Amino acid sequence: MAWEPLAYLRDTPIKKISEFEVIKKYFSNIGGEFHRKNKISLGVGDDCAEVTTKKNLLISCDTSVENVHFYKEINPKFIAYRSCAIALSDINAMGGRPLGYQVSLSTKETNTSFYRDLAKGFKLFSKKYGIGLIGGDITRGQFQLSITIIGEPHKKAIKRSGARNGDCLCISGKLGEGKLARLATKKSCTHKQSTAAYLTPEIKLEYGSMLSKYASSAIDISDGFLQDLQHLSEASEIGFNLDKATIPIARGILFQDAVMCGDDYQILFTIPISKISAAQIEFRRRKMDLHIIGKAIPNKKLLLDNKEINQIKGYTHF
Structure with missing residues (x-):
């Protein structure tokens, strides 16, 4: 494997740093310029953050663990960015917009370069999505990042349980790009076109x-298209009939692999038939992908071209 050298492994001599120095020097004002527009009245520095909003809040938490969710040889900059993006995807899938995020970090690393690279990733994430770091925690242990993102719905929260018979089943983009990028990253952790979908996955906030x-319903499909489709089906107590020819698949991956692999941060959602024409017009005007790949059916089964799907797999954390 051709791994990109990590800055914090190259540094000599190693300069050790304490928990409080890390917070003050690297994490104290990341994305602070976005606090006011996001209704964050208090960020890093007190016992809690403070959010001032009249709407209901959406809260998403996601944990990324070394050698489970990311390769340990990846530069911390991309580990930080990727971990935040994963949590943001859930806010997006519920029809929300992010307000701020918190980071709980566990690591045994005391090298300043490690934290500098982590901070670069958080800053990159904050700048791209217009939100700031508003708190968190640091402790000693196996390297992992737990990201909590706070958001609010644009109008109302879109749940998994709202699909109804006859609704159009839609997806926001191609399947399989995440797996292809993950395989490319396994060969080389350098950030480039072939690894970008894994190292810096794009969350389409629009x-x-x-x-x-x-x-009427929606779900993030990062754990695998078919597995998350099943979650949508169970929550809505309804089935789906997929049209294989309309499902967008990335070049270079088999259909069966694409519908079962994880790491695709697309959104699977349903639109009532009464709204689909207006939705198509507006999606097209905004130059956003809207792939209609099937429809909701009443018998609670998952079908592919009218034939029942018997094998459903996806990413599992245990």
Whole structure:
């Protein structure tokens, strides 16, 4: 494997740093310029953050563990960015917009370069999505990041349980790009076109407002298309009939692999038939992908071209 050298492994001599120095020097003002517009009245520095909003809050938490969710040889900059993006995807899938995020970090690393690289990743994430770091925790242990993102719905929260018979089943983009990028990253951790979908996955925040306007149900499919489709089916107590020819698949991956692999941060959602024409017009006007890949059916089964799907797999954390 051709791994990209890590800055914190190259540094000599190693300069050790304490927990409080890390917070003050590297994590105290990341994305602070976005606090006011996001209704964050108090960020890093007190016992808690303070959010001032009249809407209901959406809260998403996601944990990324070394050698479970990411390769240990990846530069901490990309581990930080990727961990935040994963949590953000859930806010987006519920028709929300992010307000701020917190980071709980466990590591045995005391080298300043490690924290500098982590901070670069958080800053990159904050700048791209317009939200700031508003708190967290640091402790000693196996390297892992737990990211909590706080958001609010654009109009209303879109749940998994809202699909109804006859709704159009839609997806926001291609399946399989995440797996292809993960395999490329296993060969080389350098950030480039072939690894970007894994190291710096893009979360399409513009879908949050559109889902809030048109969708009856939605789910993030990062654990695998078929597995998450099953979750949507169970929550809505309804089945789906997929049209294989309309499902967008990335080049270079088999259909069966694409529908079962994880790491695709697309959104699977349903739109009532009464709204689909208006949705198509607005999605097209905004130059956003809207792939209609099937429809909801009443018998609670998952079908592919009218034939029942018997094998459903996806990413599992245990």
